[in-house]
Amino acid sequence: MNFTIRHAKSCDCEHIMRLIMELAVYENMSEQVKITSKELERDGFSNHSFFKCLVAEVPEEHQTKEGHTIVGYCLYFYTYSTWEGRVIYMEDLYVMPKFRGNGIGKAMMCRIAQIGRQSECARLQFNVLNWNKPSIEFYKSHGALDLTEKEGWHAMRFEVAAMEKLAQMTVATCATTTT
Amino acid sequence: MKYTIRHAGPQDCREIMRLIVELSVYEKLEEQVNITHKELEVDGFGENPFFKCLVAEVPEDERTKEGHTVVGYSMYYFVYSPWKGRSVCMEDLYVMPDFRGQGIGKALMCGIAKIGWDNKCTRLQFVVLDWNKPSIDFYKSHGAQNVTEKEGWQEMRIDDNAMEKLAQMAPKI
Numbered sequence: 001m002n003f004t005i006r007h008a009k010s011c012d013c014e015h016i017m018r019l020i021m022e023l024a025v026y027e028n029m030s031e032q033v034k035i036t037s038k039e040l041e042r043d044g045f046s047n048h049s050f051f052k053c054l055v056a057e058v059p060e061e062h063q064t065k066e067g068h069t070i071v072g073y074c075l076y077f078y079t080y081s082t083w084e085g086r087v088i089y090m091e092d093l094y095v096m097p098k099f100r101g102n103g104i105g106k107a108m109m110c111r112i113a114q115i116g117r118q119s120e121c122a123r124l125q126f127n128v129l130n131w132n133k134p135s136i137e138f139y140k141s142h143g144a145l146d147l148t149e150k151e152g153w154h155a156m157r158f159e160v161a162a163m164e165k166l167a168q169m170t171v172a173t174c175a176t177t178t179t
Numbered sequence: 180m181k182y183t184i185r186h187a188g189p190q191d192c193r194e195i196m197r198l199i200v201e202l203s204v205y206e207k208l209e210e211q212v213n214i215t216h217k218e219l220e221v222d223g224f225g226e227n228p229f230f231k232c233l234v235a236e237v238p239e240d241e242r243t244k245e246g247h248t249v250v251g252y253s254m255y256y257f258v259y260s261p262w263k264g265r266s267v268c269m270e271d272l273y274v275m276p277d278f279r280g281q282g283i284g285k286a287l288m289c290g291i292a293k294i295g296w297d298n299k300c301t302r303l304q305f306v307v308l309d310w311n312k313p314s315i316d317f318y319k320s321h322g323a324q325n326v327t328e329k330e331g332w333q334e335m336r337i338d339d340n341a342m343e344k345l346a347q348m349a350p351k352i
Binding site: 004005020023024029032033034035039040043044050051075077078079080081082083084085086089091092106107109110111113114116117122123124125126127128129130131136139142143144145146147148149151152153154155156157158159160161162163164165166167169 | 259260262321332341345349
């Protein structure tokens with residue numbers, strides 16, 4: 001099957017949001033999705049973007065029965081390692097089930113690796129759910145290391161309420177001056 | 180003990196690098212440090228910064244015996260959750276052992292939370308080593324959740340040769 005991988009545009013946000021919801025359903029976490037295509041447009045396609053995105057598109061003759069030609073996406077951004085320097089972070093990688101097995105997921109991941117290399121990144125990082133065996137095997141087959149298993153890294157998070165509490169403690173607990 | 184939390188400048192890079200190496204020794208992973216203060220200068224304070232940093236500084240009369248007044252740092256950058264939107268990631272949080280117990284670590288972390296909050300972030304995320312009980316207890320005491328335990332997220336990495344191999348297989352855009 002022919003497909004193209006291209007950089008997403010602002011007009012793709014509704015499609016990217018559709019696929020984000022599909023991935024959340026696959027990960028059994030759809031109730032956690034709180035943003036809409038509007039936040040994606042604001043945060044990815046304005047002067048100060050928080051992320052970039054690739055999309056996978058098929059020709060019209062392969063469109064889904066709902067008429068969609070965008071069948072996959074990969075959302076990424078740059079992070080930093082105080083040990084290795086620049087890192088490219090693959091936040092989501094998703095291909096609609098009917099379009100799997102054609103190399104689309106691998107093509108997007110390879111493109112991320114290439115973009116990372118062009119930007120002098122030493123690492124491509126991401127996370128994956130521990131029950132998601134097909135994805136884990138796919139990533140490991142391409143040389144991915146599981147750092148939670150290998151080195152004991154655990155992902156931690158402060159959600160909104162805890163984060164707000166910390167933010168309010170800033171003025172109270174220290175003298176802060178800005179340069 | 181008095182201290183100030185401030186935004187780091189390029190002149191702080193040597194000090195930040197000194198503390199990065201100290202943290203890696205504490206994490207028993209010092210052989211993994213492959214950058215120098217020069218990369219920090221270019222990547223944090225150039226035209227296209229990859230990170231930002233807060234430092235904790237004590238007055239001259241409290242400096243270390245080697246003469247340092249920068250005694251802690253926290254590096255951060257903005258990331259994105261396709262479910263929740265803008266997030267801030269705390270890459271490192273470190274305070275020199277002799278300066279702990281004064282609230283400096285908490286002040287650095289709160290500083291990051293405030294910066295995130297002011298930029299409409301709905302999450303502060305980071306990683307911690309599973310054996311690092313003092314840090315885990317500290318974070319949990321402030322409401323942090325362990326999403327590796329709770330939701331099963333595994334941290335993954337592709338680097339060096341494996342990354343180069345993938346890059347060479349990329350399709351043209």
